[in-house]
Amino acid sequence: MKNNNGIRYCILLAALITMAGCAAGPEENAMLEQARAAYNEARNDPLVMENAPLELAKAEDNLLKAQELWEEKKETARVEHHAYLSRQQSAIARETAQLQKAQQTITEGDAERNRVLLEIRAKEAEAARRQAQLSQAELKEARARAEEQARMAQIRELEESRRQAEEQAKRAEEAGQKVAGLEAELAELKARPTERGMVITLGDVLFDLDKADLNPGANLVMDRLAAFLKDHEERRILVEGFTDSTGAEDYNMQLSERRARSVRQALMDRGIAGDRIEVRGYGEQYPMATNETVAGRQQNRRVEILFSDEEGKLPGRR
Incomplete structure (x- = not known):
């Protein structure tokens, strides 16, 4: 797992160095910068690397996605969405590492047991709160996609109605011309x-x-x-x-x-x-x-x- 994390980090570091060296690149995004700083802080914490590698990997995935969207000049909302997810995952990784550390200290002495337990409960509650925030953010994005799909479907329906109306009008006009021509021929x-x-x-x-x-x-x-x-x-x-x-x-x-x-x-x-x-x-x-x-x-x-x-x-x- 550590080797995989090292490889992923090298890839991310190379992407960040490349972007920093491009003078013609797009302006930085504040939320992206915050997410990058949060990830680096967590990545440089040995406690996090040892005790929360999965959470750190999730933060890395979202940071890479946000960076990719930013370089491709996609919608700012999508960039900031993944940057937000990355920053939250970095925080979760640090809190998870601290939670693991706290759990380890339980065995170090009865005198610290009650305090450590309280810290564990607090960390668990904070992690649950952040996870809920992540779920809400994902739900919001899913709702936005559904609304956009519904809007596009409505536009397509209106276009189809307009096309059918134009065809009916054209057929009516052709029928009228045909009747007029028929009457003229019969008159002859x-x-x-x-x-x-x-x-x-x-x-x-x-x-x-x-x-x-x-x-x-x-x-x-x-x-x-x-x-x-x-x-x-x-x-x-x-x-x-x-x-x-x-x-x-x-x-x-x-x-x-x-x-x-x-x-x-x-x-x-x-x-x-x-x-x-x-x-x-x-x-x-x-x-x-x-x-x-x-x-x-x-x-x-x-x-x-x-x-x-x-x-x-x-x-x-x-």
Whole structure:
């Protein structure tokens, strides 16, 4: 144990000599100087070296730690904390040595017994008091570390909340821009809002009389509609065919469905998947105008295209 203490002391002495020789080193710290003086005083006491080597080693460890922190320019509070611990351990070492010496003197004579016992109790009480002070200092440092960790965790939580809020705002802005762009494109297709959603109405001028095939005049409309559906792959459409009341009801039902299917086929020919296009024929049902006039019947002969919502859902008719 003595050899180990001698080696540790040489290391500490070398570190102190090196620091003293550095002209550019940091200014001395008062508490560090006090701790160094207390350690040297205890180290030079043969009684301490013989009877309290463990306590002296603890003082040395804290002094080396304080010196290291000071040279690395760490927080003053940490330097002084370890300097304080070193000074207290040096005092404990001296008191422990004296206690050991006192205990030895018990055997030297009955006359001194009571006085020595009182001294022993006093030294024990003082050592316990200093140990309690050390525990309080360590507890204070642990509490400070816990508070710092809690503060950093709170900062990280606030940063995460801010980041999430910014992302939500960005998504909302992008969604708003997307909706605005969608409305503009639908306006170009001459879609109109209804209680079922946005609807495009194709009049009977796109079909020859009593025929289901689209005439060439429908190509431009089909091209624009196909381009829209390619840009908005989340959308589906419902193509509904209607006729006026002229002719047999069964025939009108078939004609309305064939016209709706013609629109579907035209879009599929332009690269739109068939499962995105539903088709229904209603014949004479759901007229837009009276069938008693030529103009009214012309309005009723139509194909309507209803757009789904963003989830691809299409509303039915009530």
